Amino acid sequence: MPVYNDEGIVLRTYSLGEADRIITILTREHGKIRAVAKGVRREKSRFGARLEPFMRDQLQLYQGRSDLQIVSQAVCVGPYSHSIMTDFPSYEAATLMAEVADDLIGDDQGPSGSQYILFVGAISALSRRLHAPWQIAQSYMLRSLSQAGWRPQLNSCVTCGITDSQSPLLYFSVADGGVQCEKHHKPDAVPITEADRALLSALLAGDWDHCSDKPSMTVEHVVEMWARYYLDRPLHSASLIDSNYGF
Ligand SMILES: [Zn+2]
Numbered sequence: 001m002p003v004y005n006d007e008g009i010v011l012r013t014y015s016l017g018e019a020d021r022i023i024t025i026l027t028r029e030h031g032k033i034r035a036v037a038k039g040v041r042r043e044k045s046r047f048g049a050r051l052e053p054f055m056r057d058q059l060q061l062y063q064g065r066s067d068l069q070i071v072s073q074a075v076c077v078g079p080y081s082h083s084i085m086t087d088f089p090s091y092e093a094a095t096l097m098a099e100v101a102d103d104l105i106g107d108d109q110g111p112s113g114s115q116y117i118l119f120v121g122a123i124s125a126l127s128r129r130l131h132a133p134w135q136i137a138q139s140y141m142l143r144s145l146s147q148a149g150w151r152p153q154l155n156s157c158v159t160c161g162i163t164d165s166q167s168p169l170l171y172f173s174v175a176d177g178g179v180q181c182e183k184h185h186k187p188d189a190v191p192i193t194e195a196d197r198a199l200l201s202a203l204l205a206g207d208w209d210h211c212s213d214k215p216s217m218t219v220e221h222v223v224e225m226w227a228r229y230y231l232d233r234p235l236h237s238a239s240l241i242d243s244n245y246g247f
Contacts, residue, residue, distance in 0.1 A: 002062060003072065006030055009056040009120055010081075011098040015041065022068065023051055024102060025059070028116045032105045035061060035069035050074040052081040054094055054123050078120065080127035090126050093133035096237035097122055097140045103231045104148050118144055131208055134215050138223045139203040146204065150230040153178030154201050160184055169197060174225045190225075192218055 008027035016022050019041045025033050040047045050057055051071065056078030064070045084090045101119050105112050122140040126133060142152070156163045158178045171185035172178065172192050179197060180189050192200075196218050202211040203219070 005060055008059050010053050011102050026101055029111050031110055031112050032107055033069050035071045037071045047074055050076045054081045054084050080123050083127045089133040093137035094126055096137050099237045100141055114147055135211055139206055141223050141227050142204045145230055157181040157184055172222050174229045
């Protein structure tokens with residue numbers, strides 16, 4: 001069986017039998033894969049904690065007899081897991097990002113390139129507490145969906161094209177793809193403030209210097225609706241977070 005090497009980051013794990021786990025891994029060269037790590041739940045596993053969620057590893061793999069790959073070696077190159085798993089807001093943010101990455105990136109689809117770099121960058125930033133967990137998660141969601149082709153338009157009305165210097169743009173329509181002016185906003189558009197629009201722009205650009213430290217419930221709601229709409233499914237992790245805010 002041909003053995004191959006790739007770098008990957010663990011998105012999630014499921015128990016299999018008494019001692020094994022099935023691990024969903026976002027890889028640099030092979031897209032998203034599902035692999036079995038044998039004996040990983042034994043106390044003296046040769047993998048140690050290297051295949052826990054959010055660990056980044058250099059992996060050696062081979063194709064098993066089923067659809068699943070088998071992990072034969074894992075060398076940690078990014079030990080992000082511990083600091084994320086021991087801080088609940090970071091854990092919630094990472095779980096939500098993993099759910100979005102899992103949805104966005106198909107199985108065995110070939111190199112995941114910029115999506116891989118974006119996810120690893122966000123998880124690494126989260127593990128080092130570079131920014132607030134909510135900022136990292138919302139920025140990641142906007143940027144990963146943009147890379148997939150769903151970039152919200154924030155500087156001009158999606159209906160008439162009028163710019164923010166000509167008219168206030170204080171509505172956001174998820175279905176129409178971005179902000180709308182007073183004249184064209186649809187009934188289902190969410191009213192937003194100038195501060196919300198500035199925060200959305202900063203999060204989308206990853207412009208941390210202009211990212212407000214204050215979370216906005218409206219922005220959180222808009223980002224979550226954006227992801228739900230374009231991924232075409234509910235986000236379970238987001239519902240968990242929303243329940244804290246009473247949405
Ligand atoms: Zn308009």
